[in-house]
Every structure is written in structure tokens, then in C-alpha cells.
Amino acid sequence: MASSRFALDAILKTSLMYFILLRIGVDSRTDAHECFRTCEWPPNPMICRYEFTVEWYYSMSTSCFDCPYNMTDCTRPHCIPINGVPRGIVTINMQFPGPSIQVCEFDTIEVKVNNEMVNEESIAIHWHGIHQRGTPYMDGVPLVTQCPIPYRSSFTYRFQAETVGTHFWHAHGQARANGAVGSLIIRQAAAAEIHSQLYDYDLHEHVIIMQDWINQLMIDRFTKIFYGVLDLLPDSLLINGKGRYREFIDESSNNQSVYTPREVFHVQRGKRYRFRTISNNLMDCLVEVSIDHHNLTIIASDGAPLQPVEAGAYDMITGEKFDFILDASAEIGKYWMRIKGRGCPGPGPGFEELALLVYEGAAGLPDPPEIEQTNPLEVIVNPFNRKSSEFVKNIIDLSAAVNGTEQVPVPEADETHYMVADLELVNNNDYNHPVYNPAFGVKGDLSTYKGVPSPQINHVSFKLPSSPLLTQYQDLSEFEMCSTKSVLAHHQERCENEHCQCTQVLHVELGKVVEIVLVDQGNFKLAHAMHIHGYRFQVLAQGKLGEKTTLDEVKRQDKAGNITRRTHNVPHKDTVFPTYGGYVIVRFVADNPGWWLFHCHVSPHLTAGMAMVIRVGSDKDLPPVPRNFPRCGGDWHQDDIGSTVPIKPAPTPNSAGYNGRYPMLSLAVGGCVVSTIIGMLV
Incomplete structure (x- = not known):
């Protein structure tokens, strides 16, 4: 429960909040953990313990009884209607979205994750936006920072709530796309929160x-x-796991159409509210909010505070978070919150979803028409692929x-790395067999290409190692790895024409x-949401x-002085996207040692290889490995006389051609790989 040592003003403010919520029929303590409280200054940290049970479940299950014909049934325990379409889902504690972790700065978060997925899948939970300083083993990336949690096993994550702001947690893998997601909010005391005076x-x-x-x-x-239709x-779209898609016909009410319920938010006129929004998009679309x-005053993104910007709408790509203030000053009534799909690859139905904003005193009024309304202000923030103007504010404009008037300079770069993140037209043997189903009708002739484009960074598809990099790097074959330096220096021309694959690592x-300097060549006019673990970027x-x-063109323009970098008060982001046919330039101080994944947050792109790892420091810079930390991976083989001894197999070169010491040339010949050492690594 809330601490008994609240300051008097905090008690009065909290009591008023509960009084207002009770008057409008909302219990703010529903599903609220004891660590959700008014944060104190000086801090009074708590240990916030949670237990997550991961299970397969089903939307519109038998627990939903007569939902949506009887709307009360849609709110039954364990009823997860989503958009009315039944399908298998991954739930945490039988919830979708999963439990919301809302704590105060300096608290300790401890989450025991129990894997009860009956088809024996493994899982890991990533704390998206949390920098894990001093606790890199808790980042939750399978085969990068930990072994995935096996079926019928558990893993307890423990880390300090130091990265203030709006974040979220999710399974790192396809379970995120199937429902394993929830919010993670780290609040500050009012005395430390730079925008606390702007909202009630x-x-x-x-x-x-x-x-x-x-x-x-x-x-x-x-x-x-990847094996059929490029869908x-x-x-x-969903808002807090709710939306409308499937139409139900109620025969008892003159065959009227009924749908699953939408989300509802409550406010009181004359008050100012901070809303925290998170994009868990799976595919290439952005959402426009x-x-x-009502105008929206944007005050933070990816947990980092921004100078307030008033807008009529803003966009979020997958992995991004934005906080805004709503001034509830309109006439008492009901209003639609809208999210729309933007930047999607082609037209399609269903790319708008609504939630209801209800003022106190308006509960009995009819819902407003769903037809789109004009917002008071035309300004849009963070749109996809639009030039900055009076009415368009890109991230770089924030x-x-x-x-006060403090000017915070950007530190000078010690090293600059030019990289490409895009979909490449190569024959990827993972999806197009070179003999039975080649991507090219005529090798090298793009006009005959019928394959599936390969998501890559630096023309290399990321392949997860066989054991976790952070704790078992010494167990790995040197043939699994490749360095960004080697890839860019020795293999770019070859990898532009042939499929290259390895565990790509940039060591700083x-x-x-x-x-x-991250470049999107514009091959497919899609947004690649590039997310870094362990850090926030400064966007220059x-x-x-x-x-x-x-x-090469971006390098040429940069060398000629045609690309200008901002030098002061730049926005901080952990997820950015270059516009197609363009670039985004970011910097960070590599002061958090570890192996940190840098990847596209679009689910199919990540799964297919648009990722790499940034290794900061060396083993001596890392904190000690936690006692009894799980180990996994490697190969096992039974010898000819029946004894059970582990045998280390002969190394197999990776297709990017770098074995850790020598650059190697790998060629596909009849489905086999032939490698030739071409010289010592420089």
C-alpha cells in the first residue's frame, strides 16, 4: 500500500485524485500494485516483487460466455475478447496486455518469470528502455544476454529502477507478437520531475x-x-488490447451488429492529465494518435523529457513511446481518441481504432459519431517520411x-560508423533454395528476381549464436562471429550480391x-524502427x-559538408528510424559495458536478421556474473563406443566470411560452402 510517510501536499493531492475517480465511477487501484504510489523526495525506495506466469491461452475463450451479446461477459475474469477474432495468444497471468509495472525511481524491480507454455517453447523478457547499468545480465535477450527460459522453468529478473520514464516489457521473440507485452513506468518525485507543474x-x-x-x-x-505470399x-489496431474487427449479429435485437468493447478513459473538466503511450506494433505501420x-502537449519520448510541443496529432513507430498532456477544457461530453495506421505497405481495411474519452458528467450521453473530426491544431509530430515545416515537426525539430536556459552540448565523436539498414535483393538460402527455388530466374538479373527481400544491416543477416554472448562468449566457435569492421572493409561488394549471415558485432x-550514421537506401519505402538496448541515442x-x-552517396554528402549536425539540447531516443532514401545520425557515450542488441523492432524484420550487437568494453569491464547463472548451448555427440562425451565439431565458417582472425571468402557451390582465407585481418 502507499507509504505512510507521504508529505501533506502529496496526501491532499492523492486524496483529491481518488475522490474525483470515485465520483466518475473509476477505481484507480484496480490491478494496482503496492509500489504504485506518489513518489517521495528524498526517495523512500521499495523492493517491488512480481510473479509472471507465461501461458498459451485463447481469445474469445469459453471464459467469455456470451460476449459481446452481453457486454458484461466481456469483462469477466480470464475473458480476453481482443477484436472478436478467436486465436491462440500468449498471456502473462491470463492477461493481455500483461500486468503493468508502475514504480518510483530508485525502487528495485524483481520479476519471477515462470514458463508454463504447454508446447514447450522457451522465452525471455526484455525490459524495453531500461538501460540495465550494472545489471546487463537482466536485459532479457535470448542467446545474447541470457539462456532462454525453458518450459517448466523460471528465471528471476532483478534490477534497479533508474531509467526514469515510460517504458514497456515484452518477450524478445515472436511471443511479443502473440501477446506477451505490458507497460513499465518509472515515475519521479515531483521535485525531480521537470514537467510536474504542467499537469495535475x-x-x-x-x-x-x-x-x-x-x-x-x-x-x-x-x-x-517468407515462404508464400508477401503479406x-x-x-x-488495438488500444490496450481492445478493438473492433469481427462483426456479430444479434438475432434477438433485429439482427443488429454488435462488437467487442473499446477502451474508455475518464477525465474531469478543468484538469490536466499526463497520458503515457507505447507502440507495440508488429509490422511496418506507424500509428497516428x-x-x-483536443490538442496534445507532447512532453517526453522514450522516457526522455522534451521541451513541450503542442500538436494535433503525433506518430509512433514500433518501440517508440510518447507522453502527452491533455488539457480537459472542452465542453463536457464524450470524444474519440483515434489511432490510424500510417506508412503501411499498401492499402487495407481496418487501419483505424477508437477509444472513448469521457468527461465527468457525460457517462449517460450517447457516443459521438465515429466520423473523423478536425483537430484545433494542424501540427503533427514525428510523421513518417515528411519534410519538416511549420506544421510538421520531426524528431530532429524537437x-x-x-x-532554465541551459545549453547542453553534444560531445564530439571519437569514431563514426556508417551503416545500412534495409531489405536486400539477394538469394537467401533460408527462404529460396538455390537449386529448387532460386530467387533469381537469371543470376544477378534483378528483373528476374522473385525471392523474398532479406532484412539486413550492412548487407548481413544476423544469426543468433549458439550460446549467450554476454556470459559464454569463450564457448563460441570463432567461425560464428563476424565484426562490423571486417564486413565493411572486406566483404561489402560480395555481400551486396550474395547472402551473408553471421553474428555481427561492433566492438567499441x-x-x-x-x-x-544509419542509412535507409529506400529499396522498399518502409520504416525500419532501429532500437538500441542499454542506451539512449542523442539524435543529431x-x-x-x-x-x-x-x-556512398550519404558519405559523399557528409564529407562535402552538406549534412548538418545539431550541437545542443538534442532529443534523446532509444528507437529511431531513417526516412527511406535518407539517414539519421545518432551518438552515444559508450559508458555502459555489455553486449547490447541493436535491431529493427518490426517483428518479421528482426526474426529474419535485421540486427547486430554492439559490444561495449571487454570482459574485465563487466560486473560479476550472478551466482548460479544458467548456462546453455553448444553441441553434444555420442561417440562410437556408446559413451556420452561432448564432442566439439569441426568449425563451419559463417557466410559473412570472418572467423574472428581472418577475413574469409565464402561461396555457395551446389548447396555447400567453400571458404578460402584471403589474408590477415587488418
Whole structure:
């Protein structure tokens, strides 16, 4: 329960909040953990313990009884209606979205994850946006920072709540796309929160997860995309796991159409509310957020405070988070919150979803018409592929919030890395067999290409190692790994024409200032949401050179001085996207040692290989491995005389051709790989 040592003003404010909520029929303590409280200054940290049981379940299950014909049944325990379409889902504690973790800065978060997935899948939970300083073993990336949690086993994550702001947790893998997701909010005391004077309430129930949804298991859609039809469109959108898609006909009411319920938010006129929004999109679409007849004052993104910007709408790509303030100053009534699909690959139905904003005193009024309304302000923030203007504010147009008129400079870069993140037209043997189903009718002739584009970074598809990099790097074969330096220096031309695959690692020294110029060549006009673990980037520049571009062209423009970098009060982000035919330039101080995944957050892109690892520092810089930390991976073989001894197999070169010491040339010959050492690594 809330601490008994609240300051008097905190008690009065909290009591008023509960009084208002009770008057409008909302219990703010519903599903609220004892660690959800008014944060104190000086801090009074708590240990916040949670237990997550991961299970397969079913939407529109028998627990839903007569939902949606009887709307009360839709709110029964264990009823998960989603959009009315029955399908298998992954739940945490029989919830979707899963439990919301809402704590105070300096608390300790402890989550025991029990894997009860009956088809014996393994799982790991990533704490998206949490930097895990001093606790890199808790980042939750299978085969990078830990062994995945096997069926009928548990793993307890424990870390300090130091990365303040709006975050979320999710399974790192396809279970995220099947429902394993929830919010994670780390609040500050009012004295430490830079925007605390701009709003009256920051409520538990005003945390929102927005996402697209697929009416089938993600593995079904993934295999369809890469082995069948290139189907990149989601089926619908959801707000806090709720939406409308399937139409039900109520024969008892003159065959009227009924649907599953939408989300509802409550406010009181004259008050200002902080809303925290999270994008858990699975596919390529962004979501555009607006509320009819209201402006939104954006104050933070990816947990980092921004100088307030008033807008009529804003966009979020998968992995992004935005906080806004709603000034509830409209006439007492009901208003639609809208999310729309933007930047989707082609037209399609169902790409808008609504939630209801209800003012106190308006509960008995009819719902407003669903027809789109005009917002008071035309400004849009963070749109996809639009040039900055008076009415268009891209991330690079925003500024970090600082105290007073302070100008915070960006540190000079010690090293700059130019990288490409795109879909490449190569013959990927994972999806197009070179003999039975080649991607090219005529090798090298793009006009005859009929394969599936390969998601890559630096023309290399990421392949997870056989054991976790963070704790068992020494167990790995040197042939599994490749360095970004080797890939860019020795193999770019070959990898542009042939499929290259390895565990790609960029190694940077602890304490260096690292700049990344990330290029999207514009091959397919899609948004690649690039998310970094362990850090936030400083965003220095963002631009578009044309419908298409190349890495060499961006380098040339940069060398000629045609790309300008901001130098002060730049926004901080953990998820960014270059516009297609353009670039985004980011920097970070490599002061958090570990092996940190850097990847596209679009689910099929990550699964197919648009990822790499940034290794910061060396083993001596890491904190000690937790006692009895699980180990896994490797190969096992029974010898000829029946004894059971582990045998280390002969190394198999990776297709990117770097074995850790020598650059190697790998060629596909009749389905086999022939490798030739071409020289010592420089």
C-alpha cells in the first residue's frame, strides 16, 4: 500500500485524485500494485516483487460466455475478447496486455518469470528502455544476454529502477507478437520531475499500449511472408488490447451488429492529465494518435523529457513511446481518441481504432459519431517520411528539456560508423533454395528476381549464436562471429550480391563517444524502427536525399559538408528510424559495458536478421556474473563406443566470411560452402 510517510501536499493531492475517480465511477487501484504510489523526495525506495506466469491461452475463450451479446461477459475474469477474432495468444497471468509495472525511481524491480507454455517453447523478457547499468545480465535477450527460459522453468529478473520514464516489457521473440507485452513506468518525485507543474494527474489507468494485430499466430504470418505470399499488412489496431474487427449479429435485437468493447478513459473538466503511450506494433505501420477537439502537449519520448510541443496529432513507430498532456477544457461530453495506421505497405481495411474519452458528467450521453473530426491544431509530430515545416515537426525539430536556459552540448565523436539498414535483393538460402527455388530466374538479373527481400544491416543477416554472448562468449566457435569492421572493409561488394549471415558485432572501447550514421537506401519505402538496448541515442540529424540513395552517396554528402549536425539540447531516443532514401545520425557515450542488441523492432524484420550487437568494453569491464547463472548451448555427440562425451565439431565458417582472425571468402557451390582465407585481418 502507499507509504505512510507521504508529505501533506502529496496526501491532499492523492486524496483529491481518488475522490474525483470515485465520483466518475473509476477505481484507480484496480490491478494496482503496492509500489504504485506518489513518489517521495528524498526517495523512500521499495523492493517491488512480481510473479509472471507465461501461458498459451485463447481469445474469445469459453471464459467469455456470451460476449459481446452481453457486454458484461466481456469483462469477466480470464475473458480476453481482443477484436472478436478467436486465436491462440500468449498471456502473462491470463492477461493481455500483461500486468503493468508502475514504480518510483530508485525502487528495485524483481520479476519471477515462470514458463508454463504447454508446447514447450522457451522465452525471455526484455525490459524495453531500461538501460540495465550494472545489471546487463537482466536485459532479457535470448542467446545474447541470457539462456532462454525453458518450459517448466523460471528465471528471476532483478534490477534497479533508474531509467526514469515510460517504458514497456515484452518477450524478445515472436511471443511479443502473440501477446506477451505490458507497460513499465518509472515515475519521479515531483521535485525531480521537470514537467510536474504542467499537469495535475498522472494516473495508473492513463498508460496506453497501442499496436497492430494479426488474426493468426505470428509464426503463421512469418512463414507465409517468407515462404508464400508477401503479406505485410496487419488485420486491425488495438488500444490496450481492445478493438473492433469481427462483426456479430444479434438475432434477438433485429439482427443488429454488435462488437467487442473499446477502451474508455475518464477525465474531469478543468484538469490536466499526463497520458503515457507505447507502440507495440508488429509490422511496418506507424500509428497516428489524436483526440477529437483536443490538442496534445507532447512532453517526453522514450522516457526522455522534451521541451513541450503542442500538436494535433503525433506518430509512433514500433518501440517508440510518447507522453502527452491533455488539457480537459472542452465542453463536457464524450470524444474519440483515434489511432490510424500510417506508412503501411499498401492499402487495407481496418487501419483505424477508437477509444472513448469521457468527461465527468457525460457517462449517460450517447457516443459521438465515429466520423473523423478536425483537430484545433494542424501540427503533427514525428510523421513518417515528411519534410519538416511549420506544421510538421520531426524528431530532429524537437529539443531536450533542460532547466532554465541551459545549453547542453553534444560531445564530439571519437569514431563514426556508417551503416545500412534495409531489405536486400539477394538469394537467401533460408527462404529460396538455390537449386529448387532460386530467387533469381537469371543470376544477378534483378528483373528476374522473385525471392523474398532479406532484412539486413550492412548487407548481413544476423544469426543468433549458439550460446549467450554476454556470459559464454569463450564457448563460441570463432567461425560464428563476424565484426562490423571486417564486413565493411572486406566483404561489402560480395555481400551486396550474395547472402551473408553471421553474428555481427561492433566492438567499441569503454568511454568512447560513438556516432552512427544509419542509412535507409529506400529499396522498399518502409520504416525500419532501429532500437538500441542499454542506451539512449542523442539524435543529431535526420534527412532525405531522394526516393532512393546509397551509403556512398550519404558519405559523399557528409564529407562535402552538406549534412548538418545539431550541437545542443538534442532529443534523446532509444528507437529511431531513417526516412527511406535518407539517414539519421545518432551518438552515444559508450559508458555502459555489455553486449547490447541493436535491431529493427518490426517483428518479421528482426526474426529474419535485421540486427547486430554492439559490444561495449571487454570482459574485465563487466560486473560479476550472478551466482548460479544458467548456462546453455553448444553441441553434444555420442561417440562410437556408446559413451556420452561432448564432442566439439569441426568449425563451419559463417557466410559473412570472418572467423574472428581472418577475413574469409565464402561461396555457395551446389548447396555447400567453400571458404578460402584471403589474408590477415587488418
